[in-house]
Amino acid sequence: MPTKLFLLLIFLSHVASSLSKGCHPQDKKALLQIKQELNNPTLLSSWQPHTDCCYSNWYGVNCLPSNRVYFLIIEIDNDLSSSFPPSIGNLPYLESLLIYQLPNLTGSIPESITKLTKLRSLTISGTGISGPVPNFISKLKSLTYLDLSENRLSGTLPHNLYQLPNLEAIILQNNRLTGSIPSSYGYIKNLSSLFLSHNRLSGKLPMSLARLNSMALVVDLSHNKFEGNASMFFGFAKHTETIDLSWNMLSFEMENVELPKTLKLLDVSHNRVYGKLPEGVKNLQWLNVSYNRLCGEIPKGENMQNLGANSFSHNKCLCGSPLPSCKRI
Incomplete structure (x- = not known):
């Protein structure tokens, strides 16, 4: 044994x-x-x-x-x-x-x-890391997904992320980032998600962002201090599904934008957007244009009435369901 x-x-x-x-x-x-x-x-x-x-x-x-x-x-x-x-x-x-x-x-x-x-996917989120988003991130040539959200990162956005040929997602929300969006971001060929919300970013949006046209594109620039025109994100031929530009200082004429046919969610609340609402908004699943300078009658559509008055309140002279009826002369 x-x-x-x-x-x-x-x-x-x-x-x-x-x-x-x-x-x-x-x-x-x-x-x-x-x-x-x-x-x-x-x-x-x-x-x-x-x-x-x-x-x-x-x-x-x-x-x-x-x-x-x-x-x-x-x-x-x-x-x-x-x-x-x-x-x-x-x-x-x-x-x-x-x-x-x-x-x-x-x-x-x-x-x-x-x-x-x-490395294809890098997520460092919900930590106490600080300092800048380092420029040497651009050396990770295989990277497709970059998530550095909910940290204590500060400084400006790295300008050279366009050097990552396969990058599909930039997620940097809930940090302490300052400065403007580099014009080079419009040249990130495969970008399908751009999340920069809840930072301290400011300045005018670069027109080069009009080049972003990937499938299922999500853009969230909310809760910053961006100003000026944001119409470059719109266009009937684009494939964008979600655009959130709320809580900024953006100012552009809403009536002149062409909504992407794929767009499902649009939030431009708490800005300085003016003009009339385009007819295309009635096809959206969700919309918030409150706290702007919009006028005219809200386009009629089942989704518009289901949204409720809060989605349209605090504008210059918007009217029609779900707000009070427009006055007829």
């Missing part, structure tokens, strides 16, 4: 040894260094040196068949407190990085992430 037990222990040790070889040593070393740089949080207690990072259920880690780490998620921990771990740049096969709801993660985004040449 003791002999059988001894042989069983030898067998199990060989199994453990073979499993430990599954995870690439370079990736395992990088992950353990990341854990150390994050001050060994309880969240990462499953990251143990004697287990395999690919096949032992390490929290937030997924591997390719080649045993290289390609996906890493670290999220939702109010106790984790440290600066941003620079060793994340030592995972050369990483394609997706998601760091979410870590309010006590501080510091700036390290330049070491530029070593992640295969």
Whole structure:
């Protein structure tokens, strides 16, 4: 019996040894260094040196068949407190990085992430990181999705994101960003989502943004200090589905814009938009034009009456259902 037990222990040790070889040593070393740089949080207690990072259920880690780490998620921990771990740049096969709801993660985004040449999706959201949105983001040539929302980022928008040939989404809302939108953003060929709301951005919108024409385009510039014309976002041939320009200082004639035939949601409330509402608004699923300088009769359509008066209130002289009837002379 003791002999059988001894042989069983030898067998199990060989199994453990073979499993430990599954995870690439370079990736395992990088992950353990990341854990150390994050001050060994309880969240990462499953990251143990004697287990395999690919096949032992390490929290937030997924591997390719080649045993290289390609996906890493670290999220939702109010106790984790440290600066941003620079060793994340030592995972050369990483394609997706998601760091979410870590309010006590501080510091700036390290330049070491530029070593992640295969990175396609970068999310750092709901943290305490600060400093600028770094220009070196443009070195991540495989990037398609950039989400740096709900942080403490400041400074101006990086001008060189147009150098990312596959970029489809820019999500930077709820930060402390200032300055204007670079004209180069109109030359991001595949951009389908632009979220810049709840910042301190200002100035006139560059006319180059009229070039944005991707499928299912969503534009949200709300709660900033933009001024002047925003008609470049409109046009019958565009494929835009959502436009939110609310809570700015924009001023343009609404009657002259052509609404994209794909448009479902439009919010231009709390601006200085003037003129009449175009007939096309009656086809929208949702509309808010309140707190502007609009006049004339609200186009008749089932959706318009379903919206309620709040969507049209506080204008110069809008009238008609759901507002009071227009006066006839």
